[in-house]
Amino acid sequence: MRHFITIILCAALLLPGCTSRKSLLQQGVSLQLACERKEHIAEVHYTLFFNLPAELRKPVEARQTITFRLEKPRQIILDFSGEESDIHAVNINGQPIYPEGKLSLLNEHLVFERTHFQRGENYIEIAFCAGDQSLNRNEDFLYTLLVPDRARTLFPCFDQPNLKAVYTLSLEVPTHWQAVSNTPVEHETVWNEVKTVAFGTTEPLSTYLFSFVAGDFQKETECRNGRCIAMYHRETDPDKIAQAPILFDQVFASLQWMEEYTGIPYPFAKYDFIILPGFQYGGMEHTGATLYNDKRLFLGAHPTTAEELGRMSLIAHETAHMWFGDYVTMEWFDEVWLKEVFANYFAALMTQPQFPQVNHRLNNLHTFFASAYSIDRTQGTHPIAQPLDNLALAGLIYGNIIYNKAPVMMDRLAEQMGAEAFREGLCRYLQMYAYGNATWDQLIAILDSLTPHNLADWSRVWVHEAGMPHISATVADGILTISQRDPLGRGLLWPQPVTVTLTNGQQRETVTLHMEQPVEQTPVELSNTEVYILPNTDGKAYGVFLPDSLSLEYILHHLTDIQDEVERMSLLMTLYENTYIGRVSPERFIETLLDFLPQETNALIQNRALSYLNRMYVLHGHRTNGQTERFLYQAATDPQLDKEYRLLAFRTLLNVFTQESITSTLYDLWDAHPTTFAYLPVGETEFTRLACELMVRLPEKAEEIRARQRARLTNPDRRKAFEFISQGCNPNPDSRDAFFQSLLLAENRHTEPWVVTAIEYLNHFLYREHAIQYILPALEHLEEIRQTGDIFFPTQWLNACLATHNSLQAAATIQSFLDAHPQYSPLLRNKILQAADHLPQEATSAF
Numbered sequence: 047m048r049h050f051i052t053i054i055l056c057a058a059l060l061l062p063g064c065t066s067r068k069s070l071l072q073q074g075v076s077l078q079l080a081c082e083r084k085e086h087i088a089e090v091h092y093t094l095f096f097n098l099p100a101e102l103r104k105p106v107e108a109r110q111t112i113t114f115r116l117e118k119p120r121q122i123i124l125d126f127s128g129e130e131s132d133i134h135a136v137n138i139n140g141q142p143i144y145p146e147g148k149l150s151l152l153n154e155h156l157v158f159e160r161t162h163f164q165r166g167e168n169y170i171e172i173a174f175c176a177g178d179q180s181l182n183r184n185e186d187f188l189y190t191l192l193v194p195d196r197a198r199t200l201f202p203c204f205d206q207p208n209l210k211a212v213y214t215l216s217l218e219v220p221t222h223w224q225a226v227s228n229t230p231v232e233h234e235t236v237w238n239e240v241k242t243v244a245f246g247t248t249e250p251l252s253t254y255l256f257s258f259v260a261g262d263f264q265k266e267t268e269c270r271n272g273r274c275i276a277m278y279h280r281e282t283d284p285d286k287i288a289q290a291p292i293l294f295d296q297v298f299a300s301l302q303w304m305e306e307y308t309g310i311p312y313p314f315a316k317y318d319f320i321i322l323p324g325f326q327y328g329g330m331e332h333t334g335a336t337l338y339n340d341k342r343l344f345l346g347a348h349p350t351t352a353e354e355l356g357r358m359s360l361i362a363h364e365t366a367h368m369w370f371g372d373y374v375t376m377e378w379f380d381e382v383w384l385k386e387v388f389a390n391y392f393a394a395l396m397t398q399p400q401f402p403q404v405n406h407r408l409n410n411l412h413t414f415f416a417s418a419y420s421i422d423r424t425q426g427t428h429p430i431a432q433p434l435d436n437l438a439l440a441g442l443i444y445g446n447i448i449y450n451k452a453p454v455m456m457d458r459l460a461e462q463m464g465a466e467a468f469r470e471g472l473c474r475y476l477q478m479y480a481y482g483n484a485t486w487d488q489l490i491a492i493l494d495s496l497t498p499h500n501l502a503d504w505s506r507v508w509v510h511e512a513g514m515p516h517i518s519a520t521v522a523d524g525i526l527t528i529s530q531r532d533p534l535g536r537g538l539l540w541p542q543p544v545t546v547t548l549t550n551g552q553q554r555e556t557v558t559l560h561m562e563q564p565v566e567q568t569p570v571e572l573s574n575t576e577v578y579i580l581p582n583t584d585g586k587a588y589g590v591f592l593p594d595s596l597s598l599e600y601i602l603h604h605l606t607d608i609q610d611e612v613e614r615m616s617l618l619m620t621l622y623e624n625t626y627i628g629r630v631s632p633e634r635f636i637e638t639l640l641d642f643l644p645q646e647t648n649a650l651i652q653n654r655a656l657s658y659l660n661r662m663y664v665l666h667g668h669r670t671n672g673q674t675e676r677f678l679y680q681a682a683t684d685p686q687l688d689k690e691y692r693l694l695a696f697r698t699l700l701n702v703f704t705q706e707s708i709t710s711t712l713y714d715l716w717d718a719h720p721t722t723f724a725y726l727p728v729g730e731t732e733f734t735r736l737a738c739e740l741m742v743r744l745p746e747k748a749e750e751i752r753a754r755q756r757a758r759l760t761n762p763d764r765r766k767a768f769e770f771i772s773q774g775c776n777p778n779p780d781s782r783d784a785f786f787q788s789l790l791l792a793e794n795r796h797t798e799p800w801v802v803t804a805i806e807y808l809n810h811f812l813y814r815e816h817a818i819q820y821i822l823p824a825l826e827h828l829e830e831i832r833q834t835g836d837i838f839f840p841t842q843w844l845n846a847c848l849a850t851h852n853s854l855q856a857a858a859t860i861q862s863f864l865d866a867h868p869q870y871s872p873l874l875r876n877k878i879l880q881a882a883d884h885l886p887q888e889a890t891s892a893f
Contacts, residue, residue, distance in 0.1 A: 073153045074438025075125055075195055077378065080206040083123070089115045089167075090204060090211035091247075096176055097218040098260050102183055106176040110201055113169045122163060122170070124156040125198035125205040127177060133202075134173040138162040156202055176200050179834070187223075187261020187280065189322060189337060191330060194379050194440035194837060197253035206437065208377045208483040210250040217243045219260045224278055227258040228334040229315045249314055249333070250481045252375050257332035259320050268294040273301075273312075279321040279340070282761045283730075286344035293319075293343055296358050296400065300365035303396045307469065308476055313373045317365075323763035324797040326836045328360045331367035331389075338364070339799075340763075346729045350690055351649040355397060355409060362396035363389040374479045379440035383430050383448035384486050388472075390414070390453040391460075405648070410457075411585045411615045412650045418451035419623060422514045423590065426879030430455065430509045431486065441837035442873035445880075454588050455508045458542060459493070459501070467496040507538050515540045515589040519581060521548065524573040526557055529565050530589070539564055540589065547583040547613070548572040549600075556583060580608075585616040590623050598624060602638050606645045615651050618642075622658050626884075632666035640677050649690050656698045663702045664811045665852045665884065672705045679708050685725040692726050700732070700739050704812070709743050716740060716751070719758070734759070734768055738775045742810050745777030770800045774807030779816055782808055786820050790827050792834040798842070805846035814850050821847060821856055825863045828874060840874065844881035857885040 070079045093111040112124070126133075130151045136144040138158060143149075150157040158170070180196040182189050190200060198205040217225050221241045225231070229246035236242075248256075263278040268290075275297060281287050297319065305311055314333040325339040342360055345353050370392070371385030394414075398406050421427055430452050432443050460468040471493040475484065478492070486509065494501045515530045515538075528546065532538040545558040550572060559566040578600040581591035593601065601617050608614045625635040639659045646652050663674050681687060681695035703709060715723050716736050737755035741748040752772050759765040773785045786808055788794045795801045805824075809817040824847040832840045848856070860882045864875065 070123060071152050071155050071157070072436065074436040075198070075205050076437075077435045079123060080208065080378065080437075083204055083206065084208050086116060086120055087114050087122075087204065087209060089113075090209060091214070092201075092203065092211055092256075093214045094201060095216045095218075096258075098188065098223075100186070100220045100223075102185055106178070106181065107173075108176045108201060109171070109173045111169055111171050112203070113167065115167055116163055116165060118165050119160045119163045121160045122158045122168075124158075124170070124202040125154060125195075126151070126156050126174075126202040127154040127179075127199045128174070132175040132177070134175070135171075136173075137171040139164065139168055154198065170202075172202055174202065184261070184324075187259070187263065187322075189259040189261075189320065189325075190257050191326065191337070191836060192256060193254040193330065194382065195254070195437035196836075197256060203253050205253045207252040207254065207375050207379060210252055210375070210481065210483070212250055213248045213256050215245045215258060217245075217258060217260060219243065222262065223260050224263045224265060225258065225260045226276075226278060226318055226320060226335050228256065228332060230334075246315060251333065251372070255332055255372055257330075257335045257337075259322075259335055259337070263320070266290050268298075270298055273298075273317075275316075276318040277321065278318070279344075280323055280763060281321070281340065281344055283344075285347055289344055293361070296361045297365065299400060300362045300396050301368075303362075303399075304365060304369055304392070307392070308369055309473055310369065310373075310476055312368065313480070314368060317368070319364075324767065324799055326798045327838065329364040331364045331371060333368060333372050336364050346731050348689065348693060348727045348729070350653065350694060351404065352412070352653050355401060355404065358397045358400050359390075359393045359413075362393035366392040366396070369476060373481060374476055375483050377483045377485045378434065379437055379443060380432060380434035381486055382440065382443050383452050384484075384489070386444075386448050387430075387452035387456050390449055391456045394453065405611050405650075407585055407612050408615050408648070408650055410453075411612065411619065412654050414450045414453050415585075415588065416619060416654065417446045417449070418454060418588075419514075419590075419619070421446045421880050422451060422512075423623070423626065424880045424883035426876035426881075426883065427512045428876055429512045432873075438833075439871065439873055441832065442840065442871070442877065444837050445841060445877075451588075455505075458508065459504075462499055462504070463493060463497045463501075468493070471496050504541060507540055511536070511538055513538075516592055517544060517581065517587065517589045518592045518594070519546050519579045520594065521570060521573050521577050521579065524569055525567050526559075526570045526573075526579075527565060527567045528559050528561065530561050531564070533590075542587055544587040545582065545584040547580040548577050549580060550575045550577055558584070580613070580617060581620060582616045583610070583613040585612040590627070591620045592624070592629070593620065598629065602630070602634065605638065605642050611648050611651065614646075614648075615654065618651065618655060618658075625662070632662050636662050636667070636674060640674065643677075643681070647688070649688075649694075652691050652694055656694050660698050660701050664850055667702060675699065675703050675705050675708055678702070679711075682726060683723070689726065696723070696726060696728070697732065697735075700735050703739070704743070709740070712736060713740055713744060713747070730759070730764070734764075737768075738772055738807060741772065741775035741777065742807070742812055748775065748777045767797070767800050770797070771804045771807065774804035775810075782813070782816075783819075786823075790823060792830065795831075795835065798836060798839050802839075802842045802846045805843065806849070809847055809850050811850040814852075818851065818853065818856055818859070821851070821859045822863060825860070825878065828878070829871070832874060841877055841881070844877055848881045848885075851885065854886050857882065857887075860885070 069076060091113040096106055096108045098106060130149055133149055177199040179199040180190055180192055182191055195205055197203050215227050219225050219241050221236055221239050225243040227245045228248045232244045232246050234241055234243050263280055266277045268275055277290060301312055316334045318334055319336040319338055321338045321340050321343050323340045325337055328339050328342050330337040343357055366389045367385060370388035376382060376384045394410060428447060430447055434440060434443060474492050475489050490501050490505060513534050516533050517530050519528045528544050530539060541562055543558050543560050548555045548570060553572060555570055555572045557568060557570060559568060578597040579593060581593055601621060605617055608617060621630060621635060624630045625632060639655055643655055667674055678695050678699040682692050682699055716733060734755060737751050741751050756765060756768055759768055776782050789801060828840060831843055
């Protein structure tokens with residue numbers, strides 16, 4: 047229905063006199079402008095050339111020809127966020143327009159009057175200086191990252207996802223550089239120490255998917271069954287490079303799985319991937335030039351189960367995008383979730399055969415459910431589908447709801463339809479909209495035709511409404527009653543099966559009710575004695591589960607007695623959510639975790655429990671008198687325990703230690719730099735993290751630690767990262783203040799993952815009383831950070847600034863900022879409310 051309304055709106059905007067010049071030329075790319083262009087412009091082809099100098103400060107000179115068709119002459123508006131001085135020359139249909147005449151550059155738009163154009167084919171030639179914002183230039187490599195609306199920062203274009211185009215690219219690069227783009231190289235020429243690389247023309251792509259990478263990279267190539275894939279990287283550690291066969295195995299397996307599931311061969315010219323140090327995201331699905339973060343693909347010598355699963359899931363996620371997102375693209379970025387939901391949904395399925403030893407129902411709880419709850423429980427939550435009237439705000443649509451709640455919803459949908467009908471519907475969807483764009487409503491219409499269920503009504507609450515249900519259960523007079531309540535008071539019902547297990551301590555009875563009404567009932571056998579109700583024991587239902595006080599007490603005491611792994615994980619998560627809302631004290635929950643962890647054997651449950659312990663201790667741990675630190679130290683140093691558990695305990699210890707004796711022992715470990723710590727392999731990642739943590743706790747030795755750790759790092763990219771991040775660990779408050787002030791300037795935030803980690807150290811829980819002064823300026827610069835940073839950066843910035851704070855003063859500072867900005871962007875306001883949700887609520891009415 048919402049997209050029907052959008053279509054009607056677009057139609058109205060296209061009526062004569064309905065589209066004002068002001069509405070079309072607002073900053074960013076408005077929905078009105080996108081509708082107008084989509085209606086009248088077709089067959090777009092960009093022919094692009096960029097001269098990429100080795101010198102970092104030299105401008106990138108470029109030229110382009112944009113070819114397109116019009117049904118009749120009309121005004122043409124291109125998007126370009128550069129300055130007028132960046133445009134050197136413009137010709138339209140062979141006629142010089144600029145500098146001979148005046149250039150109209152208004153609110154990031156180049157405007158050309160209808161008199162320059164004709165019916166049929168038209169072309170615009172532009173010589174210009176490319177913008178640096180999305181070029182990600184480093185000393186000896188660069189890469190483009192144009193999602194969601196950053197193509198206009200690089201070159202003039204129609205920067206909207208539903209005006210797909212083909213691209214023909216040429217690059218000039220230093221002779222020793224590699225160059226990669228969406229398509230294979232057609233030819234190369236070398237002259238005067240400059241290499242010109244010409245690439246083939248692409249398939250139809252949205253502007254955000256156009257990409258190139260150039261620089262000093264190593265290249266590895268693997269060929270299987272007639273398909274060759276190249277991997278480009280900058281890694282120097284032989285042990286990490288030796289992981290290349292695993293990466294190729296997982297890429298090839300993912301491609302094969304998607305081809306078999308969809309019945310559609312890989313729909314693009316090639317599949318290469320580039321592994322980048324300091325990359326802003328886990329990955330980015332550029333066709334033929336998929337980008338990955340080096341830390342996510344090149345794992346340490348002893349990766350955890352979660353890290354190995356995460357690597358496979360990331361590769362599968364980006365591969366799924368080739369069909370869902372690249373081949374068929376959402377119409378507008380309000381439905382960016384439509385590509386992300388399938389990427390994560392299919393990634394979970396593709397990961398299963400690669401890790402048959404893993405309980406994947408459990409892994410879904412660990413990944414999708416826990417992450418979705420972290421947002422859906424807050425006052426900053428939002429629906430999966432969100433309105434968007436301008437692409438300038440598209441980056442704020444991203445988050446845990448679309449990445450993690452949406453796959454939970456999609457799993458419900460697939461289960462409701464049946465696997466074969468669901469698959470048939472998706473295949474029809476891909477075939478119908480191949481190399482084009484589509485909406486959720488168009489997909490639902492296809493799926494609706496294959497099932498007796500009313501999917502449109504079902505999707506209204508799951509897709510278009512915010513929040514999650516509160517679910518409780520009681521037993522009386524032989525009747526089990528499960529109730530579902532909308533905590534936001536709208537009277538919504540989330541249709542889903544809910545499973546509970548009744549127990550009296552000896553016997554168990556498991557019951558599943560399909561929640562089609564707010565209250566569902568059924569007779570049960572275990573009702574004549576004292577019965578405890580364990581909620582969501584199959585881990586499939588989505589919501590906040592509120593056990594009665596006796597059942598909650600039973601779970602706290604008997605969590606270790608639960609035999610089924612999924613049930614244990616689900617109940618552990620229920621305990622955390624009940625602690626979060628105040629039904630269990632932090633001290634009691636920490637005590638339960640310390641009793642539970644030594645008896646847990648599943649690595650994913652250990653990982654989740656330790657993450658909860660870490661969070662609780664940072665916010666409330668001062669009340670436990672060091673018991674948690676001693677527990678973690680003993681777990682990490684006990685050679686009789688499982689190696690992965692000990693490594694997880696060691697990493698958790700690095701985040702929380704304060705005891706003098708433990709600090710001294712950890713310094714001795716770092717000082718000696720052994721290859722093992724009590725038979726526990728400790729790698730470069732752990733030693734670098736330990737160095738930063740020791741700088742915070744040993745101010746008198748901080749400079750020595752920084753200098754020595756820097757000398758130990760042989761990889762130049764990791765050395766640069768440490769040099770930057772360690773400024774946040776400086777024991778001198780004045781130095782930290784100066785560093786924070788420098789990060790308020792966009793030019794000092796070039797590598798966003800480094801900035802996020804540095805901000806986390808500036809707000810370290812041992813610095814938080816001093817760091818409270820950073821909260822207000824961090825909020826005041828949030829809008830500028832949205833404008834200059836990439837899509838995840840505003841959220842990461844807020845989380846890094848606020849996650850360790852736990853004071854009324856911090857809450858009051860945030861409330862004052864929100865009160866002072868009543869017209870603040872709702873999307874940004876939600877991000878603040880999400881990040882601040884853990885703060886004391888009595889200080890504020892907003893959260």
